[in-house]
Amino acid sequence: MPTNDVDRRLSDMPATGYVYRTSWPVATGDLDGNLHLRLDGVARYIQEVGAENLVDAGEAEDHPHWLVQRTVIDIIEPIEFPNDVSFSRWCSALSSRWCTMRVDLVGSDGGRIETEGFWIAINSKTLTPQRVSDTLIERFASTTDVRRLKWRPWLENPDNADEEMPFPLRRTDIDIFEHVTNTAYWHAIHEVMALVPDVCRAPYRAVIEYRRPIKYGEEVTIQWIRHGDGDVPDVQIALAVGDDVRAAALLRKL
Template sequence: MGTDTTATPSATQPLSDLPADASPYTTERTVRTGDVDNHQRLRLDGIARYLQDIGTDNLAALDATGTDPLWIVRRTVIDVHRPARYPQHLRLRRWCDALSTRWANIRVRMDEIEPDGEGALIDTAGFWIDISPTSGAPTRISDPLFERMARHAHDTRLRWRAWLSPDADGTDHAAPFPLRVTDIDPFDHVNNATYWHGVEEHLAERSDLQDGPYRAVVEHLRPVVAGDELTIRTRHEDDALSLWFTVGDEVRAVARVARATVTKVPTPGKSGIATPSGDGSKHLRWDA
């Protein structure tokens, strides 16, 4: 997406690009009807499931399921440049662009294979934490996996910085979001895709945000578990939608969808003039 990027992602800057010498883990996926809306657009919860699956497959390909089997996501960023639609065939490329000893920022780029025109383009980033299966606490990434992940990382001292405010004051609507048995994962937590179900429920009212490029973010503060009575509080703005997932008065997760603006981002070089990135995407900026 250009060169004005940061290894520790910023709420208003493009995600880092794929290094030229990188060899990311690559797989393919066909968009199916179970993951699209009534306009055949690949929904955000469908994208979240793709990210979960490619992560599991990537660990298996690296023989790391025995040493680093359990990861939880603290933040997911989805930059929709051009939405994917049924029945497009997508290429997914996954690599680590920043990490520390216990967590990593993982990039996944989804683009259409043999597009008719520009084609779908979706960039994502996930802040993943390595969890000990015995203690349930963050644990050190195993040495072999760390070495593999760090090969193309811009930063090996990654720190957590929240992007979204947990302050739910000033919301304009609140409604129960009943949980289903199918929303619960093997650890009795609500699975990642369920939060995106909630985002999609309210994003359906905002076709203006879906018409152009947009960024969607979910940050997890505390788990939602089986039996919790979940409420979604929302605030609508001209160019954004904010959501707070609450249990009682406690905020468990925060989400935001914001329209992107096209900007000229200088690239280093003699001319100093912005140029398109190699995949044809425009330079974008998001409002915080």
């Protein structure tokens, strides 16, 4: 890994500042075979919480489009069905065009999941980063002292993958920018998780970093390699089109 950031625990919720809160029940369509909330369900939930957060902050009209560069999901304790989930969302670092947003999910009947996303404000016409408003910076900065956030990758692209499998795309995997949705990437991660169940018993961490968009019609493969069989095994994953890695991912025990 290029940095030790992938090993650090996510920051705690601040005692003061703007923290957006909401809740809803776990949906039956977001469950795995053990009646646990799946990772793609977590990704959808934190995206919806983010959209609500922007409305609550009065920033949805000026900042309707965001792309995620990295998502970290820490399954501390699985959230099982049935359960009502309480969400808390706050900014953990920001700059003028992007920010990291923490979202914690806590089940009313047990379960805890901690997440962090690196989100980039996007101009929908140019598909390039755009500067956020001063009011958004002022409100989101109330929960962090980090105001010069810079992007740096946590993950390397895996070399010499042990396994490879095709990952066919569906029309429903495509977003308004004609790219594969961030939640669809998690479907690929679940394909690997089924083959390494020991790595994915809580507590564990799952990370995806998005390199370049995947478009409908491209032939995508999932490539992965496992390292270590001790107390902290991990699995490096790539979603690739030919030799071009479009996203890197990691599964590891916490």
